[in-house]
Amino acid sequence: MYKRQGGGLPVWVLNDPDAIHQILTKKQPSYGKGVGFERVKMLLGDGLIVSDGEHWRKRRQMLQPAFTRPSIASATGLIRTCIENRMSVWDAHAESGEPLDISEEANQLGLRIILRSIFGDDLELLDAREGGNPFHMVTNTHERDLMFAMRFRQLWPVVREIAEVRRERGGPLGQDFLGRFMGSVDKESGEPLDMQGLVDEIMTLLIAGHETTAATIAWAWSLLARHEGVQEELRSEVMGHVGLKPPEASELKGLDLSHRIVHETLRLYPPVWMFSRQALQDDVLAGYHVPAGTQILLTPFLLHRRPEFWDEPERFDPGRIPASGIAPVRGAYIPFSAGPRRCAGDLFALNVVVQHLAWTVGRYHLSPVEPGAPELDPGVNLRALHPIRLRVRRA
Numbered sequence: 001m002y003k004r005q006g007g008g009l010p011v012w013v014l015n016d017p018d019a020i021h022q023i024l025t026k027k028q029p030s031y032g033k034g035v036g037f038e039r040v041k042m043l044l045g046d047g048l049i050v051s052d053g054e055h056w057r058k059r060r061q062m063l064q065p066a067f068t069r070p071s072i073a074s075a076t077g078l079i080r081t082c083i084e085n086r087m088s089v090w091d092a093h094a095e096s097g098e099p100l101d102i103s104e105e106a107n108q109l110g111l112r113i114i115l116r117s118i119f120g121d122d123l124e125l126l127d128a129r130e131g132g133n134p135f136h137m138v139t140n141t142h143e144r145d146l147m148f149a150m151r152f153r154q155l156w157p158v159v160r161e162i163a164e165v166r167r168e169r170g171g172p173l174g175q176d177f178l179g180r181f182m183g184s185v186d187k188e189s190g191e192p193l194d195m196q197g198l199v200d201e202i203m204t205l206l207i208a209g210h211e212t213t214a215a216t217i218a219w220a221w222s223l224l225a226r227h228e229g230v231q232e233e234l235r236s237e238v239m240g241h242v243g244l245k246p247p248e249a250s251e252l253k254g255l256d257l258s259h260r261i262v263h264e265t266l267r268l269y270p271p272v273w274m275f276s277r278q279a280l281q282d283d284v285l286a287g288y289h290v291p292a293g294t295q296i297l298l299t300p301f302l303l304h305r306r307p308e309f310w311d312e313p314e315r316f317d318p319g320r321i322p323a324s325g326i327a328p329v330r331g332a333y334i335p336f337s338a339g340p341r342r343c344a345g346d347l348f349a350l351n352v353v354v355q356h357l358a359w360t361v362g363r364y365h366l367s368p369v370e371p372g373a374p375e376l377d378p379g380v381n382l383r384a385l386h387p388i389r390l391r392v393r394r395a
Helices: 017-026 037-044 053-067 069-073 076-085 087-096 102-127 134-140 146-153 156-169 177-183 195-226 228-241 256-268 346-361
Strands: 002-006 009-014 031-033 275-279 283-285 288-290 295-298 364-368 376-378 382-384 389-394
Touching: 009 017, 017 283, 017 295, 037 146, 037 195, 053 069, 053 177, 053 195, 069 346, 076 087, 076 102, 076 346, 087 389, 102 134, 102 156, 102 177, 102 195, 102 346, 134 146, 134 195, 156 177, 156 195, 177 195, 195 228, 195 256, 195 346, 195 364, 195 382, 195 389, 228 256, 228 346, 228 364, 256 346
Parallel strands: 009 295
Antiparallel strands: 002 009, 031 275, 275 295, 283 288, 364 389, 376 382
């Protein structure tokens, strides 16, 4: 645990698993959102990621049914279709020999999956707009600065319009995320989400569901391309378990190595590489007195590389973490955070990445163009500083 003084307030960097478990799980109500979330709030409004206290608790209860295992499993076919529709890109690179920018490919795929998962058939209304789908600015803009936040906020009325049209249409609200969110009600009052709350949560899901998933796909293939033995083991598992047919939701559970690869990717390259909490009252963490008001930075990227908990932590080893994602040391693996505020969309992200690995590894073999691991761009999410270029050939 390291302490810095900044702006008159103590700032701690915490990488002790027991203390992290205390903050995120045992004493979660005693810690609020910390420094940096004001900037995120400019981008995402008052959605689950940035809200706090009683407002967050009620909102989480309302939306949690949209993220249950059955709900996520029902999206398997939709995700598969989005993956299949990108295969022409992979075929073209396999034919031409031109390297594939897996970062860009994952971004395009990730955006399509989350848009289709949110809006369902109404996505066609966006695609038909004059000038094209306005949400493409998410992949067309690399920076995540104030200018991006201002442009992104201009998309709020688009979501409101789609929701209002769906409600006026009458009939079932739909089983996509928009429909599920619109149908959610407060357990105590029976009231649905107000329109501003609905739009905030949809935009939060769009950014969180796209960028983290896309980054994980890119990092997973970057690792597999540099570790051909693991790539061959994965290909053997997939071909032996499902072959070239699209895996059903029930079959995804049997892809043990696929899940291990995703977890090891998230250990090495957690998209949310740092987040913060603020002590709302005095506490003791890792033997240190922590006064109320203390800002605490939690850094999964550093925690996941501590040699005390991980043998040769820089080495890619999918055998470290079981398919369940439960690490040997409690609190030492937190790519989705932990406790009550664990990422609601973790199952959705895992479904997407495992499906992508299973679908593509049976058809293509990837190898790196540039030697060595890509340089890091630790912005809002952990991305590669430069495009990750991979050679594609048919498996």
